[in-house]
Amino acid sequence: MEKEAVVKEKEVQRSNVVHHYLRPKKKFPNVWCAGCGNGIVMGALIRAIDKLKLDKNDVVVVSGIGCSSRIPVYLDFNTLHTTHGRAIAFATGVKVVKPRLKVIVITGDGDAMAIGGNHFIHACRRNIDITVVLVNNKIYGMTGGQFSPTTTAGAFATTAPFGNYEKQFDIVKLASAAGASYVARGTVYHEQQLEKLIEGAIVKRGFSLVEVVSNCHTYYGRLNREGDAVAMISWMKDHAMPIQAAVKLPPEKMVGKFVTGLIHETDATEFCEEYDKLVERLKAKEAQK
């Protein structure tokens, strides 16, 4: 009985934290379907920032266009809701001018992998200190269910009415190969893990990516008979395999599963720091003259 009360109290505290970071006056109710994973991602992001005790004034959240890209508009930070696919390029301008700010990008699989793919890989390559939270619901939600670069082979979408015959991007592999310093995958079922992954990504110096496997039951779920939000999120619980366990499993045991956790981490020079070093070098040279 007592234990239950403590747990309950903790839950209340956890949800109250969120209220400190939402814009009180304006923008509720939100634009999302009930049960959409976007709300969970937003909560995880807030709790990660809260844990890190970042000053709200020092956090800039940049997004593109899509259901997921609406997240920043609700948040009481510096928020920049930009154009479709370009969030990372806008964020690059912000970060280069004010490296002291924590710049976080919220984007979708269409936003970052299709129209914004070029900016994505080049930001990885530069290893600029930006954190990207990529909400992968494997479909274009906002425009009503067209296939994206991550839509599963054979799955249905409004523009894949006979099943998707295209190949998919593995976002984690793409980011790792392109030069990102921190590459992780979480899900909206594993909310506490997601919080930790985002926290780690923000702390990490260099380009960091957290792919979040999310649900668009309204389109993906309906078109592919994967059920409602609860059914789709339960699927994540059953098919996610933490990296620690995955590395020990033979390949046949991994069929149909996907890896979660911190999958790739390296340390490399960071764009803004390198630029600062160049400025210092030139200054020293000038002083010698």
Add this chain to the structure above:
Amino acid sequence: MSNLRKGKVRLLQGNEACFQGAIYAGIDFYAGYPITPSTEIAEGLARELPRIGKKFIQMEDEIGSIAAVIGASNAGAKAMTATSGPGYSLMVENIGYAYMTETPCVIVNVQRAGPSTGLPTKISQSDMMQARWGTHGDYTAIAVAPSSVRECFEETVRAFNLSERFRTPVTVLTDEVLGHMRELMTMPKPGELEVMERPKPDIPADWYRHFEMTPSMVSPMAALGEGYRYNVTGMTHDREGFPTAVPSEINEKLNKLKKKIERFADEIYKVRTEMMDDAKIAVISFGTVARATHQAIKMARERRVRVGAIQPLTIWPFPDPIISDALKNVKKIIVAELNMGQMVNEVKRIAPRNAEVFFLGRYDGEVMTPQQILDKIREVK
């Protein structure tokens, strides 16, 4: 030592003058992608900006370049990019974002002939309408058009001033010949040319609204990370910057974009007239063509033709009142431009009823010669 040796007088290319002007205006950030005939601007700033502790980045394309510029400007920087037609075409969606979000930034378009890849190393003035109408939707644009190396410097400074003053993107329209032409110029001393800063808020953060209505219709602009925590969106928004679908708020926003510029257009217009006092014929041209016009009217005056020249240095908003005033007593108007007819339609719109308007165009990648203009003057005389 001569002034040339001391560096006060320098032999500069138009593109060099352009980036020197940007430095004079206080540029903090440049992002760009190489394209002929604008590349020397990026190359110059790649060399100069790190030396003065300012930021340079070569982006992966022009879409990313203008996006980074807008991001940088919102972070408080004076920001610029430079390109040519194909790159400007890629930028227009995000330039629209800058209009909508009232973000100051400067875009230099060193024009080359199009459409498409066109003639990368040949002159053209066929992007005049693109500078006005490039992005979709309703808005009012500012563009300036220099015609000499010194003006490349001065007009770039003015473009920064206008963009900061009005919180709007400003295009500098130069061209291939101007960009690569070399002329001697006396470098302006600090303080010689006016340098403006954007309006900043002087109220507490709680009171701040990023798109506040003010008498000048331009809202003071806090930078990201200064404690104001506002929202910026390309969606039509209210004064706080939140998306809106309320018709009155939509109207207010769009009217603001238009009127903040149109009501104060007198501050923006800049027109040069030459020998217009007794002129019965006027030649209207801008940029490189205005140089040929200058020669042509001198030659015509020697032949006792009463002809004068009008040159808009502000190309958008088109300086209607100043040009129509200059045209009051004119019977014949020649509009000379390096395209198939763009400025001519603006002139027709405002020409006196009893005046005839003639078009002289060239679009074969070559410059307009004084002789060509002189021939046209004689033809219409």
